[in-house]
Amino acid sequence: MHRGNKSQARSGKSSRPPGLSGREIGMYYKNLARQRKNSDTKNEPKIKLSCDVTVPPGVIMRVNEYMDQFKLAREAGQKHFDENFQQQFRHMLNVNFEAFIEETKKQNKDLNLQNRSLDAHLQDKQKERLQNADFRARFEDRLKLPTMRHATDVIDAVDKNQVVLIVGSTGCGKTTQVPQLLLDDCIEKGIGTTCRIVCTQPRRISAITVAERVSYERAEPLGHSVGYQIRLESRKPRERASITYCTTGVLLQQLQSDPLLHNVSVLLLDEIHERSIETDMLMALLKIILPHRPSLKVILMSATVREEDFCNYFNRCPMLRIEGVMHPVEVLYLEDVLAMTGYQFDCGNNKRSQPRLDQSEHRNMIEPYIRQVRSRYDNNVLEQLRVPHSEGCEDIDFIANLIYYICNKKSDGAILVFMPGLNKISQLHSTLKNPRSPLGQRWRDHLLIFPLHSMLPSAEQQSVFKRAPNGKRKVIISTIIAETSVTIDDVVYVINTGRTKVTDYDIETNIQSLEECWVTHANTQQRKGRAGRVQPGVCYNLFSRAREALMSEVPTPEILRCKLETIILSLKVLHIDDTYAMFQTMIDAPAQRTVSTAINLLKRSA
Structure with a gap:
C-alpha cells in the first residue's frame, strides 16, 4: 500500500481501482486507452498522414483553415457547410500543376522585391569591399581562373537569354565564379535587391564547401551574402543580393510551396551531366515553369559530356564553352603500376575466386591486349595481368601496397583513393590501420586516414580538407562523392580503382538493386582531374588499357535504371x-x- 502511494505521487495520476490482479490489470488499461482514443476522436477531427508523405506547407495551412471553418460551422448549426467543405477540400487536393501555378501567380502578382535605398547601400558596401586588402588579394587569384576571362560573355548571355548552357571542363571555376559575376553585376547596376541566386549541387559536401570557398573569396563570413542549405542543416544568406548553394532535393521541396520560385532571380543547375533523377525532374518542371516566369534566368552548367543533349532540350539555347586549367597529370594503368611496384597477386586464395563466366570474360579481354604489348612489359607483368582479380579493388593488399609505394618513393602530397562503397572503404581503412607487411608497419603511424562517403555527418566530411602536419601524409578513401565539385587542395595522387556502385532495375522482376560495376570514361576523366586541380599530379588507374577501351562513354541516366x-x-x-x-x-x-x-x-x- 505504501508503495502504491509513492507511485501515485510520482505519476501525478489516479491509480487503478483496488483489488485488480494479473490479467484484470491489463484489461483495465486496455479499456482505458480505448476510451481515451474514442474521446479524442469525438472531440476533434484530425487528418492522419503517412510518415513518408511530404505535404507542402501551403496545403497544410489551408487544410487547417478548412478544419477550423468546419468546426465553427458545425457548432453554429450550419447544415449546408458539409457540402461546401467537401467541394473546397476536393479542389485543393485535386488541383493540377497548371492551376497550382496560376494560383501562385495571383498570390504574388503585386510582389516587388526592389528597394532603391537598400540598392544604394549595397553599392556603397561594394565600393568599400574593393578597398579591402584581403578581398583584392583574393580577387587577383580569381582572375587566374578561365571563367573570369569570359566574364563579359557570361553576363551578356544571361542578360539576353532566359536559358544559357555553360560547358566547362574541370578547374575552369564555373561553380564559384558565375554566381559572383552575376551578383556583383546586379549590385553595380543598382538592382542588387532583385538578385537572389540559387545554385544546385548534387551532394551535401559540395554545397557546403563551395559556399565556404565563395564566402572566403568575397572576404566575408559565411551567411552574409553567401550561404548554403542542405537537408537538416543550413547557413542561409541574407534575403536579398545573395547566393545560396543547395542540394537539388532542397529546391524541389521549395517548388511544393512556390512552383514559380518568385523569390529566385537566377537559378543555376550544376553538374547536370551526372543525370540524377532530381536533376532530370527539375529540368522537366522548368520547361513548364519558364513561360510563366519570363524574368527567371536559368543557367545549366555541365562538364564536357554530351552537352548538345541539354542544349537541344531547352530549344537550342545558347552555349558558352570555357576550357579549364589543368596542371599536368601523369596517367598510369594497371600494367604500369605492376611494372613499377613488382606486386604479385595471390592466385591461390579461394576467397578471391570469381565465377567462371567472369574469368572467361577477363581472359577474352586481356589475351589480345597482352599480344599487343608483349614487347613493352616483361613476362611477370603479363602473367599478373592474366589474374582475374588483378583489376579493380578485389585485392585490398594491392591498393595498400601502392599507397606505401607512394609514401616511400614520391614527394609530399595527399592520396585520394576511389572505392565503390562503404564496405571496401572499411576494408582498406582496416588494412592501413593494422598492416601485416614490414613496409606497412613502417608507415602506419605516418598516415592520416579519412573515409569519405555520404553516410558521414557533414562535420566529419569537412575534416578531409584540413592539411596534414609535417611528417604525416593524408590518405582519403572515398566513394564517388569526391569525383565532382570538391577540390581538396593538397591532393597530388589519385588511385582510381575504376569501380563504383549504381542502382539497377530489372523490369521483369520489378526488383531494384545496388550493383558494383565499372565506371565510364566520363568518370575516369573527373577522377583524373582531382589530381591536377592545384598542382601537377599522378593518377593510378587500377585497370588495364584493354578494360578502359570497353568502358561506356557516359553513365546511364538514373531515371532509366531505378x-x-x-x-x-x-x-x-x-x-x-x-x-x-x-x-x-x-x-x-x-x-x-x-x-x-x-x-x-x-x-x-x-
Missing part, C-alpha cells in the same frame, strides 16, 4: 495529374511499362 514509385509520389505532391505525359517530356523518358508498373504498385498499396 523504380519510379518515389518520383511519382513527388510529382503528385506537385499536383502533376498525368505522370505518363510528364515522363515523356523528360530528356530521357523511362519505358512506359516501368511507369505502369510503378503506378499499379502504388494503387495496390493505397
Whole structure:
C-alpha cells in the first residue's frame, strides 16, 4: 500500500481501482486507452498522414483553415457547410500543376522585391569591399581562373537569354565564379535587391564547401551574402543580393510551396551531366515553369559530356564553352603500376575466386591486349595481368601496397583513393590501420586516414580538407562523392580503382538493386582531374588499357535504371495529374511499362 502511494505521487495520476490482479490489470488499461482514443476522436477531427508523405506547407495551412471553418460551422448549426467543405477540400487536393501555378501567380502578382535605398547601400558596401586588402588579394587569384576571362560573355548571355548552357571542363571555376559575376553585376547596376541566386549541387559536401570557398573569396563570413542549405542543416544568406548553394532535393521541396520560385532571380543547375533523377525532374518542371516566369534566368552548367543533349532540350539555347586549367597529370594503368611496384597477386586464395563466366570474360579481354604489348612489359607483368582479380579493388593488399609505394618513393602530397562503397572503404581503412607487411608497419603511424562517403555527418566530411602536419601524409578513401565539385587542395595522387556502385532495375522482376560495376570514361576523366586541380599530379588507374577501351562513354541516366514509385509520389505532391505525359517530356523518358508498373504498385498499396 505504501508503495502504491509513492507511485501515485510520482505519476501525478489516479491509480487503478483496488483489488485488480494479473490479467484484470491489463484489461483495465486496455479499456482505458480505448476510451481515451474514442474521446479524442469525438472531440476533434484530425487528418492522419503517412510518415513518408511530404505535404507542402501551403496545403497544410489551408487544410487547417478548412478544419477550423468546419468546426465553427458545425457548432453554429450550419447544415449546408458539409457540402461546401467537401467541394473546397476536393479542389485543393485535386488541383493540377497548371492551376497550382496560376494560383501562385495571383498570390504574388503585386510582389516587388526592389528597394532603391537598400540598392544604394549595397553599392556603397561594394565600393568599400574593393578597398579591402584581403578581398583584392583574393580577387587577383580569381582572375587566374578561365571563367573570369569570359566574364563579359557570361553576363551578356544571361542578360539576353532566359536559358544559357555553360560547358566547362574541370578547374575552369564555373561553380564559384558565375554566381559572383552575376551578383556583383546586379549590385553595380543598382538592382542588387532583385538578385537572389540559387545554385544546385548534387551532394551535401559540395554545397557546403563551395559556399565556404565563395564566402572566403568575397572576404566575408559565411551567411552574409553567401550561404548554403542542405537537408537538416543550413547557413542561409541574407534575403536579398545573395547566393545560396543547395542540394537539388532542397529546391524541389521549395517548388511544393512556390512552383514559380518568385523569390529566385537566377537559378543555376550544376553538374547536370551526372543525370540524377532530381536533376532530370527539375529540368522537366522548368520547361513548364519558364513561360510563366519570363524574368527567371536559368543557367545549366555541365562538364564536357554530351552537352548538345541539354542544349537541344531547352530549344537550342545558347552555349558558352570555357576550357579549364589543368596542371599536368601523369596517367598510369594497371600494367604500369605492376611494372613499377613488382606486386604479385595471390592466385591461390579461394576467397578471391570469381565465377567462371567472369574469368572467361577477363581472359577474352586481356589475351589480345597482352599480344599487343608483349614487347613493352616483361613476362611477370603479363602473367599478373592474366589474374582475374588483378583489376579493380578485389585485392585490398594491392591498393595498400601502392599507397606505401607512394609514401616511400614520391614527394609530399595527399592520396585520394576511389572505392565503390562503404564496405571496401572499411576494408582498406582496416588494412592501413593494422598492416601485416614490414613496409606497412613502417608507415602506419605516418598516415592520416579519412573515409569519405555520404553516410558521414557533414562535420566529419569537412575534416578531409584540413592539411596534414609535417611528417604525416593524408590518405582519403572515398566513394564517388569526391569525383565532382570538391577540390581538396593538397591532393597530388589519385588511385582510381575504376569501380563504383549504381542502382539497377530489372523490369521483369520489378526488383531494384545496388550493383558494383565499372565506371565510364566520363568518370575516369573527373577522377583524373582531382589530381591536377592545384598542382601537377599522378593518377593510378587500377585497370588495364584493354578494360578502359570497353568502358561506356557516359553513365546511364538514373531515371532509366531505378523504380519510379518515389518520383511519382513527388510529382503528385506537385499536383502533376498525368505522370505518363510528364515522363515523356523528360530528356530521357523511362519505358512506359516501368511507369505502369510503378503506378499499379502504388494503387495496390493505397
